[in-house]
Amino acid sequence: MAGPMRIRAAxxxxxxxxxxxxxHPMETGQRKDSSGNPIPAHHISELTAKHNDxxxxxxxxxxxxxxxxYLAFKFKGGAKGDKISVSWVDNKGESRTDEVQIA
Amino acid sequence: MNEKRRDVLKAIGGxxxxxxxxxxxxxxxxxxxxxxxxxVFTAKTLDEAFAALGTPRPAESADITITAPxxxxxxxxxxxxxxxxxxNTEQVAILVEKNPNMVAATFAFGENTLPDLQTRIxxxxxxxxxxxxxxxxxxxxxxxxxxxxxxxxxx
Numbered sequence: 001m002a003g004p005m006r007i008r009a010a011x012x013x014x015x016x017x018x019x020x021x022x023x024h025p026m027e028t029g030q031r032k033d034s035s036g037n038p039i040p041a042h043h044i045s046e047l048t049a050k051h052n053d054x055x056x057x058x059x060x061x062x063x064x065x066x067x068x069x070y071l072a073f074k075f076k077g078g079a080k081g082d083k084i085s086v087s088w089v090d091n092k093g094e095s096r097t098d099e100v101q102i103a
Numbered sequence: 104m105n106e107k108r109r110d111v112l113k114a115i116g117g118x119x120x121x122x123x124x125x126x127x128x129x130x131x132x133x134x135x136x137x138x139x140x141x142x143v144f145t146a147k148t149l150d151e152a153f154a155a156l157g158t159p160r161p162a163e164s165a166d167i168t169i170t171a172p173x174x175x176x177x178x179x180x181x182x183x184x185x186x187x188x189x190x191n192t193e194q195v196a197i198l199v200e201k202n203p204n205m206v207a208a209t210f211a212f213g214e215n216t217l218p219d220l221q222t223r224i225x226x227x228x229x230x231x232x233x234x235x236x237x238x239x240x241x242x243x244x245x246x247x248x249x250x251x252x253x254x255x256x257x258x
Contacts, residue, residue: 015217026225028203028225030203045141051213051215054213055213056212056213056215056216057210057211057212057213057216057220058210058211059208059209059210059211060141060143060144060208060209061207061208062144062204062206062207062208063204063225064199064202064204064206064207064208064224064225065207065208065222065223065224065225066179066180066181066222066223066224066225067179067180069222069223070182070221070222070223071220071221071222072220072221072222073210073216073217073219073220073221074216074217074219074220075213075215075216075217076215076216076217077215
């Protein structure tokens with residue numbers, strides 16, 4: 001199943017760069033298995049990133065995002081030790097939330 | 104003998120029509136699109152995608168930078184970055200013109216978030232990658248061609 005996300009959040013000159021590596025198959029629904037049966041779509045559909053419970057980024061994704069999606073973004077106003085949490089929900093209703101502190 | 108055969112055929116024919124009626128009623132458009140009901144992500148053409156995102160085809164802007172390789176050896180993992188210098192950039196969408204479903208992902212920024220992000224997308228074949236930016240309620244776009252080589256033998 002979906003393993004933990006790897007999140008790095010680093011503050012430099014007042015700007016926090018957050019890098020997230022999610023663990024997800026991101027199946028498009030277009031592929032077929034070896035016996036020719038279509039593999040059902042299974043991909044992250046929504047993502048929310050928060051800085052101390054304030055939303056900094058939301059995303060809607062399709063199966064066209066690569067397997068084990070990577071996302072990097074930047075925001076202002078974060079300080080070392082602040083909490084960053086990233087949550088996603090996939091098209092089968094599975095979800096996951098992970099947190100880190102800004103380094 | 105012949106009579107019986109006719110009965111059997113009738114029975115089969117009847118069941119066939121019945122079955123066809125049931126399946127005709129059962130398969131609704133909603134079920135066909137159940138895989139992804141979000142309209143933005145089912146768009147098959149650029150104009151459909153732009154319409155679903157709420158804009159006619161927008162003007163190209165030099166203030167949007169798409170960072171992507173000129174040649175991607177592995178279409179399953181194409182790093183793409185989008186940065187916008189347009190003030191008050193609120194949203195970014197990444198589109199791949201020749202993918203079966205064009206819109207790969209959309210992003211919406213909080214007020215302190217810089218419009219500068221990177222991700223990785225899949226590309227089925229060589230195509231233009233579009234970045235659509237919404238700023239102050241208006242839409243802008245930029246595009247960049249990414250060549251996808253098959254089998255990693257170049258060219």
